[in-house]
Amino acid sequence: MISCLDNSPAKNRRDDLRPFFRARFEPETLYFNLPHRIDYSAFTLGIKTRWLLRLRSRNIPVAGPLYHHDSYGFVFPNRAYVIPLLNRVIQATEPDFLIIGPQVNPLPLQTPFAPEKTRWILSSYDVEAIRMERIAASQKGLAHMAMQLEVPRASTFEHDTLEKYDGIIAVSETDKQSYIQRYQFEPERILVLDNSVDTEYFSFRPRTHADQPNIVFVASLGYWPNDEAAQRLLGEIMPLVRQHVPNARAWIVGQSPSRKLLDLSNDSLNIVTGQVDDVRPFLDMAAVTCIPLRTGSGTKYKVLEAASAGVPIVCTPLALEGLSLRVDDHVLVGQSDQELADALIQTIQDPAGRSQAVQSAAAHVEEYYSWNSNLNKLDPWLEAMQKMPKHRK
Numbered sequence: 149m150i151s152c153l154d155n156s157p158a159k160n161r162r163d164d165l166r167p168f169f170r171a172r173f174e175p176e177t178l179y180f181n182l183p184h185r186i187d188y189s190a191f192t193l194g195i196k197t198r199w200l201l202r203l204r205s206r207n208i209p210v211a212g213p214l215y216h217h218d219s220y221g222f223v224f225p226n227r228a229y230v231i232p233l234l235n236r237v238i239q240a241t242e243p244d245f246l247i248i249g250p251q252v253n254p255l256p257l258q259t260p261f262a263p264e265k266t267r268w269i270l271s272s273y274d275v276e277a278i279r280m281e282r283i284a285a286s287q288k289g290l291a292h293m294a295m296q297l298e299v300p301r302a303s304t305f306e307h308d309t310l311e312k313y314d315g316i317i318a319v320s321e322t323d324k325q326s327y328i329q330r331y332q333f334e335p336e337r338i339l340v341l342d343n344s345v346d347t348e349y350f351s352f353r354p355r356t357h358a359d360q361p362n363i364v365f366v367a368s369l370g371y372w373p374n375d376e377a378a379q380r381l382l383g384e385i386m387p388l389v390r391q392h393v394p395n396a397r398a399w400i401v402g403q404s405p406s407r408k409l410l411d412l413s414n415d416s417l418n419i420v421t422g423q424v425d426d427v428r429p430f431l432d433m434a435a436v437t438c439i440p441l442r443t444g445s446g447t448k449y450k451v452l453e454a455a456s457a458g459v460p461i462v463c464t465p466l467a468l469e470g471l472s473l474r475v476d477d478h479v480l481v482g483q484s485d486q487e488l489a490d491a492l493i494q495t496i497q498d499p500a501g502r503s504q505a506v507q508s509a510a511a512h513v514e515e516y517y518s519w520n521s522n523l524n525k526l527d528p529w530l531e532a533m534q535k536m537p538k539h540r541k
Contacts, residue, residue, distance in 0.1 A: 190224045190225075190226075190227030190228035200212070204220075205217065207290065207295065208290065208294055209297055210297070214301065215301050215304060216298040216305055217298060217301075218276075218302070221252070222254055222255065226254070226255055227258065230255065231255075234259060235259065235261055238261060242263040242265055242266060243266055244267065244530075244534060245267050245268075245533075246266055246267070246268050247269045247270075248268065248270060248271065251270060251273070251275075256313060257312065264538065267530075267533050267538070268312060269315045269317060270309075270316045272317060272318055273343075274319070274323060275306070275323050276303075277330065280298055280299045280303075281299050282444065283373065283443050283444075284296050284298065284299050286376070306330075310327070310331050314533060314536070315529075315533045316333060316339070317338075317339050317526075319343045320340065320342060320471070321340050321470070322469065323470065334539075336532075336536070339525060339529040340525075341526060342517055342522055343448075343449055343452060343517070344452070344521070344522045345452045345513065345517060347513060347514050347520075349428075350428065351457065352456065353457060354458060354503075355460070358433070360397055362396075362397050362398075362433050362434050362435050363397065363434070363436055363437070363492060363496075364398075364401060364433070364436075364459070365378055365398070365400050365401065366401045366402060366453070367400075367401075367402045367439075367450055368402050368403060369400070369402045369403060369404050369406065373443045374402070374444070375404075377441045378402075378405070378409050378420075379408060379412060381398060381440050382400065382413075385485050385492070386398050386417070388489035389493055389496075392493045393496055393497070395417075396417070396492075398417065398418050399419050399421065399430055399434075400418075400419065400421065401421045402421075402423070402424075403422060404423075427453070431454060431459050432457070434454075435460070435495065435496050436492055436496060437454045437460070437461055438488060439461065439463035440464055440485075442464070443466070448467050448471070450467075451467055455473065455506075455510055455512070456513045456514070456517075456518075457510075458510055459506070460479075460495045460499070460506050461478070461479040461480070462479070462488055462491040462495060463479060463482075464482065465483065471517075473512060473513075477505060479505070
């Protein structure tokens with residue numbers, strides 16, 4: 149659903165939900181058609197609230213808030229646009245399931261009403277407390293102090309939110325175990341539905357040799373760990389690669405690049421594209437993809453899409469977390485800048501040496517991470533959830 153509601157659907161791909169969504173629920177539509185269903189007071193913030201939000205958005209330490217900063221991006225839009233309509237829809241239809249994502253959405257804490265038959269399901273993409281712990285550990289100075297304060301707030305938020313859910317859809321067995329161990333969530337109420345790809349859309353294509361090799365990193369750059377990894381690739385890894393491959397070109401593909409990242413672009417060897425309609429042409433021209441993540445959590449679509457498309461992969465161990473792709477057999481892994489650069493140089497200079505690994509990685513994704521193979525788990529689990537007593541308090 150997320151991809152269907154994204155602002156830039158790929159060409160030649162059906163977009164069934166966008167017209168329905170826009171015609172009924174976008175803020176602009178509600179403003180003109182159902183203004184009485186909007187709670188305009190939600191955006192009337194006190195001076196203290198405005199200052200706290202501003203300071204926290206700049207990674208300045210503040211005392212007082214109960215929950216971490218990332219959850220507040222949903223609080224006010226939920227109050228204004230979502231809750232007035234959602235309560236009306238729930239009361240009128242009493243749905244079997246209400247599936248909410250992402251995990252930073254505080255909607256269950258804001259919406260007290262729920263019919264007895266409705267099961268509330270969290271559709272997660274990682275464990276929030278783990279993500280915040282890793283981001284805090286990667287920071288220095290004042291930002292480190294600020295993020296250290298956010299870590300227990302993230303844990304409190306996750307604990308309080310999970311008490312309201314009847315079930316969780318997790319993206320890996322690793323995440324499932326974290327939900328069980330950290331929050332004592334019942335194992336039978338957690339479905340592991342691996343992040344998967346449309347393997348026909350990201351179809352396997354053998355690499356073609358190019359005189360100027362392209363190293364490609366595809367990601368949503370509005371997510372800080374991705375932007376930081378892109379900065380690492382351009383600023384720290386590529387200079388090492390170019391000592392051996394002087395004309396190697398790096399492409400950073402994705403929306404919302406930061407100013408720091410844009411400053412590393414020179415439109416010649418370091419290219420930051422911004423948002424694109426379709427990432428596949430960039431994967432097609434890639435000699436290799438490099439995913440040098442230092443922080444973050446959850447499983448990575450960028451790894452699965454590249455593997456499915458037949459792109460050789462060089463990444464950090466973190467990029468493989470929760471995935472069953474194997475080091476050397478499927479991907480090359482490095483931790484330091486030099487290790488990653490060496491793996492990139494090896495792949496560029498000897499593409500035939502990685503051809504078997506690339507084919508094995510694509511076959512592995514087809515077997516274990518295609519939507520066709522994984523979505524059939526969902527219906528039986530939802531049926532089981534309906535038979536369980538409610539978990540929400």
